[in-house]
Amino acid sequence: MPPGDAISNDWPESAKPLDSSVSDPDRSVDQSFDGDPNRLVSTELDPLPTTVAPEREYHPLDPRDIQVSRVVALIISLVLGVGSLIGIVIGGFAAGFSLIWMWTAAGGVLLLSMLISFLFSWPPIHHRHVRWRMDDIGLEIQRGVFWKQTISVPLARLQHADLTQGPLQRQWGLAKLTVYTAGTQHASVELDGLAYETAVRLRDRLLRQQGVGDVV
Amino acid sequence: MSFEPHDARDADDVPSHVTPEDKRSRPPLGDHEAELSEPHGFQPHESPPLPSPPFESSPFESSSLESSSLESDDSRRPTTVLGPDGHWIARNMDIPSHDAGRAMDFEPQFLHFSSIIFDLASHSRELLMPVAFGFLGAASGSWFWGIIAMIAFGFAMLRTLFRYLTLRYQVVNGELILNEGLIFKNQRTVPLSKIQNIDLTQNVLHRIFRVAEVRLETASGTEAEAVLRVLTERQIDSLRQAVYGSRNHGRKVAADSAELAPGDQPKLATPVGIRQDHDLDGAGQSSTPAFVEPKVVPLLQIPWTWLVLAGLAGNRGWLMVGVALGTFYQFDLYEKLFPKEWEQWIPIMRLRWTDLLDNWAAVLLFVLVAFGLLKVLGIIWYLYRFFGYQLGRQGNDLRVSAGLVSRYSMSVPQQRIQFISIHRPLILGWFRFVSIRIETAGGTGGGEETQENLARTWFIPVLPAAEVPRLLNEIRPGLSLSEEQIHWQGAAANTRQRLLRMAVVVSIAAIAISVYFWHVWGLLPGGLIAAHQVWFAWRKSQSLRYARTDFGVVFRSGIWYRKLSCTFFDRIQILRLSQSPFDRRWQTSTLVVDTAGAGPSDHAIEVPFLDAQFARAEFENLERAAAQHRPSWR
Numbered sequence: 001m002p003p004g005d006a007i008s009n010d011w012p013e014s015a016k017p018l019d020s021s022v023s024d025p026d027r028s029v030d031q032s033f034d035g036d037p038n039r040l041v042s043t044e045l046d047p048l049p050t051t052v053a054p055e056r057e058y059h060p061l062d063p064r065d066i067q068v069s070r071v072v073a074l075i076i077s078l079v080l081g082v083g084s085l086i087g088i089v090i091g092g093f094a095a096g097f098s099l100i101w102m103w104t105a106a107g108g109v110l111l112l113s114m115l116i117s118f119l120f121s122w123p124p125i126h127h128r129h130v131r132w133r134m135d136d137i138g139l140e141i142q143r144g145v146f147w148k149q150t151i152s153v154p155l156a157r158l159q160h161a162d163l164t165q166g167p168l169q170r171q172w173g174l175a176k177l178t179v180y181t182a183g184t185q186h187a188s189v190e191l192d193g194l195a196y197e198t199a200v201r202l203r204d205r206l207l208r209q210q211g212v213g214d215v216v
Numbered sequence: 217m218s219f220e221p222h223d224a225r226d227a228d229d230v231p232s233h234v235t236p237e238d239k240r241s242r243p244p245l246g247d248h249e250a251e252l253s254e255p256h257g258f259q260p261h262e263s264p265p266l267p268s269p270p271f272e273s274s275p276f277e278s279s280s281l282e283s284s285s286l287e288s289d290d291s292r293r294p295t296t297v298l299g300p301d302g303h304w305i306a307r308n309m310d311i312p313s314h315d316a317g318r319a320m321d322f323e324p325q326f327l328h329f330s331s332i333i334f335d336l337a338s339h340s341r342e343l344l345m346p347v348a349f350g351f352l353g354a355a356s357g358s359w360f361w362g363i364i365a366m367i368a369f370g371f372a373m374l375r376t377l378f379r380y381l382t383l384r385y386q387v388v389n390g391e392l393i394l395n396e397g398l399i400f401k402n403q404r405t406v407p408l409s410k411i412q413n414i415d416l417t418q419n420v421l422h423r424i425f426r427v428a429e430v431r432l433e434t435a436s437g438t439e440a441e442a443v444l445r446v447l448t449e450r451q452i453d454s455l456r457q458a459v460y461g462s463r464n465h466g467r468k469v470a471a472d473s474a475e476l477a478p479g480d481q482p483k484l485a486t487p488v489g490i491r492q493d494h495d496l497d498g499a500g501q502s503s504t505p506a507f508v509e510p511k512v513v514p515l516l517q518i519p520w521t522w523l524v525l526a527g528l529a530g531n532r533g534w535l536m537v538g539v540a541l542g543t544f545y546q547f548d549l550y551e552k553l554f555p556k557e558w559e560q561w562i563p564i565m566r567l568r569w570t571d572l573l574d575n576w577a578a579v580l581l582f583v584l585v586a587f588g589l590l591k592v593l594g595i596i597w598y599l600y601r602f603f604g605y606q607l608g609r610q611g612n613d614l615r616v617s618a619g620l621v622s623r624y625s626m627s628v629p630q631q632r633i634q635f636i637s638i639h640r641p642l643i644l645g646w647f648r649f650v651s652i653r654i655e656t657a658g659g660t661g662g663g664e665e666t667q668e669n670l671a672r673t674w675f676i677p678v679l680p681a682a683e684v685p686r687l688l689n690e691i692r693p694g695l696s697l698s699e700e701q702i703h704w705q706g707a708a709a710n711t712r713q714r715l716l717r718m719a720v721v722v723s724i725a726a727i728a729i730s731v732y733f734w735h736v737w738g739l740l741p742g743g744l745i746a747a748h749q750v751w752f753a754w755r756k757s758q759s760l761r762y763a764r765t766d767f768g769v770v771f772r773s774g775i776w777y778r779k780l781s782c783t784f785f786d787r788i789q790i791l792r793l794s795q796s797p798f799d800r801r802w803q804t805s806t807l808v809v810d811t812a813g814a815g816p817s818d819h820a821i822e823v824p825f826l827d828a829q830f831a832r833a834e835f836e837n838l839e840r841a842a843a844q845h846r847p848s849w850r
Contacts, residue, residue, distance in 0.1 A: 137843040149794040150835065154842035157789050159434040160406040160441055167399050182435040183789035183810040185820065207391065207407055 058131040058142070064172045065193030069123035071168055077116045084112055132191060134202060139179065141191055151189055153206075157181045161203045165196070175199040179206060322458070324386040324395070328448045330425040335376040335445055337421070343372055385444060387458045392432065394442055406441055408462035410434045416452065428452060432459075435812065510611035515690050518605035518618075518678065522649070526678035527595030529643035536593035602677045609690060616675065628675075632656040634811045636691060637781040637819045638684060645778065650684060652676040653818075654691065655811070673818075695767065697782060702770055705834075707760045707825035708804045714825075715753035723749050762807070762823045764834065764841075769809050771821045779819040785838075785845035787811045793835045795828065805831035809838065 088105045095101055130143040138154040162178040169175060176192040177199045194202065336343070346361075346368035353361025378398070385394045387408065394404040413433035422428050430447050431440035447455070527533075603620035610627065617625035635655035644650065654675045676687065688695045723746030730738035730745075752775065761772040768784035792808040799805055805828045809821040826834070 137839050140839070144794075147794065147796050148800075149792055151793075152791040152835065152839045152842075154788060154791070154839060156846050157842070159410050160404060163403040163405070165401045170401070180434075180441075181789040181810075182812040184812065185808070186790040186792060186810050189790065203405060207405055 058133045059198075061127055061130050061132075061191075061193040062174055062195040062198070063127070064174055064195070066123040066127050068168050068172050068174060068193070069126070070120060073116070073119035073123070076119060080112060080115070084108055127193075130193070134205065139189075139191075139202070139206060141189065151186065153179055153181060153189055155206070157183075158206050161207060163199055163203055173197075177203055179203075321387050321389070322454050324384045325451060326384055327380060327444060328425070328427050328446050328451070329380075330427055331380050331446050332376050333425075334422070334427075334429065335379060336372060338445065339372055339376070343369060385442070387455070390462050392442065392455075392458070404442065406432065406434060408459050411441075411459050414456060414459060415440070422446060430455065512608040512610045512615055514606065514608045515614075516605075516607040516676065516679065516683070516687060518602060518676075520599065520603060522678045522680075523598040523602055523605075524595050525647060525649060526644065526651075527598040528591050529641060529647065529649070530594055530598070531590075532597040533590035533592070533594035536597055537590065598677065602674070605677065607676065607687075614691065628654065628656055630692070633691060634787045635781065635783045636688070636695070636697075637779060638697065639819075640681075640778040640780075642776045644678070648681045649678055650681050651678050652684070652687065652691075692767075692784075695782075697770065697780060699772070699780070702763045702765060704761045704763050704772075705826070705830065706762075707757050708802070708827040708830075710802055711760075711804070711825040712754060712757035714802050715757050716750060719746075719749035719753035722746075757825070760823065760825060762826065762834075764837065769821060769838065771809075771819075771823055773819070781819045781821060783809060783811045783821060785841045788838065788842040791835055791838050791842065793831055799828070803828045807831050807835060 088101075088108065091104070092101050125145060129145045129148075130141070132139065132141045134140075136155070138152055138157075140150065140152045142148070142150045159180045159182055161180065162176075164176045164178065165174070173196050175194055175196045176190060177194055178188050178190045180188045191199075191202075346365040349361040350365025353359065353365075379396075382398050383394070383396050385392060387393070390408050392406045392408055392411070394402075394406070396402045396404070411432050411434055413431070415431040415433065416428045417431070418428040425446070427446040427448050430442075430444040430452060432442040432444070433440050444455075600620045602618045604623070605618035606616070608615045612630045613627040614630060615625065615627045617623055633654050633656055637653040637655075638650050639653060640650045652675050653673055679687070685696060685698065688697055723742075726745040726749075727739065727742030730740075730742035732738070734741070755775045759773060759775050759778075761770075763770040765782075768782055768787070770780065770782040772778070772780045788809055789812055790810040792810065793805050794808065795805045802825075804825050807821075807823045807826055811821075823831075
């Protein structure tokens with residue numbers, strides 16, 4: 001699907017959480033509109049009022065982010081697995097297939113499997129602990145599983161923005177949004193794992209919210 | 217400010233046949249792929265639409281721009297500008313006009329092809345080693361290094377070519393868009409109105425190709441936000457026009473802006489600053505208005521006695537010792553000044569450190585002498601830096617000048633002040649003296665970064681506490697930071713308990729370690745450390761203070777070294793609320809208020825141990841306040 005083509009006309013779906021309407025095209029077509037499949041907009045969307053009520057609702061990242069993270073986990077696991085297999089075999093031939101070799105190999109395999117299972121179980125946990133919202137006050141991001149933090153970028157503080165896509169993210173239609181302010185410690189704030197369309201619209205909205213004129 | 221989504225407006229207000237074009241004009245990130253792969257005969261299964269010619273869509277883009285920022289900016293008025301043929305024409309930058317649109321937007325462009333050369337040249341330092349090895353190897357008859365050099369060069373060439381082929385920039389809808397990368401794609405969007413500096417660099421080689429390296433800077437960070445290496449003069453011209461066209465604060469836009477003449481200076485820094493408009497619009501086009509310098513109103517002079525006091529109270533001497541030791545060792549001064557042969561004549565040189573340590577009196581004397589020397593050095597530092605310190609007001613600028621040998625002087629535009637910090641070190645505090653530090657945003661593009669930093673860090677190096685209210689009022693009219701009048705919020709109630717618990721753990725460890733080393737005698741240092749820890753924890757829980765006042769945020773901390781800092785709602789860049797697992801257990805949070813240039817004053821607003829509920833409520837209050845107080849400058 002060409003990004004930003006059919007859907008980008010209908011930004012303020014205050015009635016609907018962003019990601020549920022956008023991130024999964026099939027679902028939103030099924031659920032929200034039973035006529036023209038080109039329109040991904042829900043019928044609940046009224047002609048827009050001139051002032052939209054502040055939408056203080058949080059959105060999760062796109063669920064496809066979990067899949068991407070798991071593919072990354074798979075690649076890491078494959079590399080590690082093949083690497084350690086080669087290591088074990090070579091070690092065996094070099095040092096003899098002794099008892100020590102067996103214990104070492106078993107320990108290595110155990111550690112590796114723990115690591116891999118962590119890699120695979122982490123993405124959904126991480127996904128559960130990231131959420132964001134965007135309203136007339138600014139962009140707010142909450143994240144962190146153990147060390148939690150909430151970051152808020154007030155409107156009109158934005159200097160510029162980056163939209164980044166790696167190959168996997170492109171395959172799954174995701175993107176990373178980085179916004180830059182004139183701050184010192186937190187000059188840039190990242191939001192990784194958004195649906196591409198959401199990221200584009202979020203960026204446009206953030207950049208155009210501000211009037212003309214600089215911040216500092 | 218009411219929030220109005222621009223896209224929605226488009227859909228509503230603009231005729232329906234327009235919107236697809238509007239959409240298309242913003243290039244999708246996946247755009248490159250389609251275009252780049254065409255020569256290889258590869259058709260992507262979904263080809264994204266190519267950006268339309270800019271002038272078709274631009275009028276409506278202007279209108280969307282207008283609708284999104286209509287109520288926020290009342291300075292957008294019809295302006296009179298110099299037309300291309302030298303006539304004055306009236307033009308409203310906001311009302312969409314084909315001319316305005318065409319002048320400002322342009323299609324995706326590659327850099328100039330000579331970029332390949334300049335990009336390679338900029339990486340020449342990395343290439344130098346392999347090439348040198350290659351030559352050496354070739355000279356000695358071995359081709360191995362030559363091949364290595366070839367490979368290195370080939371990689372550099374590939375990278376440069378890749379960069380050249382994948383980087384494209386364009387201006388759409390008042391935004392500069394930079395597309396980079398093929399596998400990992402990045403699209404940077406910089407609103408033209410945010411661009412503060414366009415720096416051009418042109419050396420001899422650039423001039424041969426009639427190109428220049430362009431650096432676009434916004435307020436964020438220290439690095440240029442976009443480095444376009446290199447663009448032709450024509451490209452620079454259209455870029456400049458787009459940038460100036462977007463700054464429509466009643467500013468003149470010279471439609472036929474200056475050509476970058478080949479005879480220009482090698483480095484042209486053209487700050488799009490506040491007072492240098494005539495620089496931008498092209499030399500010779502706009503006349504500089506007669507500029508009458510406002511008189512300097514003196515605000516403060518620091519007598520040398522204060523500086524001596526500051527030197528005595530402070531510990532700047534250590535810095536001098538460090539510098540002295542550094543030079544001493546760097547040049548082996550000891551060996552040179554006191555050659556070993558002299559030992560036979562000067563008996564004291566035969567003494568070694570180990571001999572001295574046996575004699576308690578000598579050690580004591582040495583320590584005293586060293587301490588005195590340290591203080592003298594501290595005084596010298598203060599006198600050297602700040603002798604004849606004068607602070608004055610000139611118009612809206614604060615002017616500082618000081619220095620014993622080399623005088624520095626700096627002017628701080630009042631509206632650039634981001635952050636004010638009052639420091640009270642312990643000993644200076646006994647004498648009721650403090651120092652004031654400030655932070656300003658963004659350099660002026662000058663090279664004297666260190667001096668500027670110095671002047672900012674030590675804005676007022678020492679002054680009586682009684683003078684603070686008067687000067688604060690001068691720094692920012694109406695600002696009052698008297699601690700009694702502020703409605704403070706302290707650390708959460710359980711903080712003392714929490715810090716004490718931590719102190720006890722540390723104390724036990726300290727006692728255990730010192731007893732392990734010194735047996736019973738170890739109880740003395742261990743006990744001292746423990747006592748200090750407990751006392752410190754007790755005091756720390758009391759010293760933390762946070763307040764939200766009618767102008768911004770105030771934060772106080774420190775026991776030995778008391779610091780009181782404040783920033784303003786319109787200066788808040790980012791807010792952060794963080795909670796560690798320990799914080800969760802004690803139901804507290806840390807509130808961080810980030811401003812621009814929050815380095816020099818060494819007192820970032822990070823308020824720990826706030827009650828979690830209070831911190832959350834305060835976070836939202838500050839969010840709202842920051843959004844409401846739009847930065848208004850100019």
